[in-house]
Amino acid sequence: MTRKQQRIFAIVLVLFGAGLAVGLSLLALKENVTYFYYPSDIAEEKKEIPRNRDFRMGGLVVDGSVEKSGEVTRFVITDTVHTTSVTYTGILPDLFREGQGVIATGRLNEESVFVARTLLAKHDENYMPPEVARALEKAKVKIE
Amino acid sequence: MHKYANPKKYKALSKYILTASLGLALALLGWGLYLALIASPPDYQQSETVRIMYIHVPAAWLSMFIYASMTVAAIVLTIWRHTLAGFYIRAAAPIGACFTAACLISGALWGQPTWGTWWVWDARLTSVLILFFLYLGAIALSNAYDNPDKGNQATAWLVIVGSVNLPIIKFSVDWWNTLHQPASLTSFSRMAAPGIHHDMLVPLLVMAGGFLCLYVVLVILRLDNEIAARKIHVLRLKAING
The missing domain is CATH 2.40.50.140 (Nucleic acid-binding proteins)
Incomplete structure (x- = not known):
């Protein structure tokens, strides 16, 4: 392996290790993160x-x-x-x-x-002007 | 790409990019602020508070984009030893920290009237706070070495390890129950049907473009400073060693 390949290998290893460590910790703390x-x-x-x-x-x-x-x-x-x-x-x-x-x-x-x-x-992920919200509400009532 | 890793070639190119992005940043931020603060409608639930979003969301996007770009630079520095990549990490970190702080502060100002609280320890808010600390850590570490190259390499490793936090921030609102709402735009299901009305989406995207151009201006100015600081450092060493 050349020096450059060693460094690429080190990056992949570090990323994998850090990802695994954080992933396992979060899985263990699942109830607390909720x-x-x-x-x-x-x-x-x-x-x-x-x-x-x-x-x-x-x-x-x-x-x-x-x-x-x-x-x-x-x-x-x-x-x-x-x-x-x-x-x-x-x-x-x-x-x-x-x-x-x-x-x-x-x-x-x-x-x-x-x-x-x-x-x-x-708050949900929907943003709209009041007129649009009223129009949507009206349309909903009509369908029902 | 390797050609522009040379600071001289980089300088020739960066002059043009600097002028172009400065003009674009001023135009987009001016237009965006007019749309966001005056021309766009209030929200059906939050009324005028929604205008905080036009600062908060672009700042949040930038805070993650800057960190992602620093991760790329960190990998380039580690593999190819391009000095300029190390300069980029040093130049970008304080700007990224500022955008993250802007995101956290504007989010708190929005949360107080909307949710009823400035801050909660939910997965999204906490992971963004960790991003802010990662930026501070990168700034501190890059200045902690007498040899600036060693400092940059150590910082690069920190940035690479910290990049694990980026997917956690992005998907925190999907993986866990959080107080923070899920993405309105940047998810696969939302690309086709954005959760933001057109009249609010346009100012948001214009502001995001303005923020991005502002970042390019700031990072080029700081990169020039880093290159100049390195020259001073080399001259000092020469003067001491005769």
């Missing part, structure tokens, strides 16, 4: 849901499920397969509305209601 759980993760018990510490739940706020009484907001989130009931005490983020993606931090109580300590609104 920022939030979906209602299906609880219902299907596929993933280990922490019982005695706070974790995050994410999903879409179900249409018509939002009930407000003073500072307390009750609503249901869905991942379109399963649902979880959530109660949250505090100021709602600006983007909070029915149909919106949200992420709540808290824990499940005995009645399997998720008691949220903080609430974040999730």
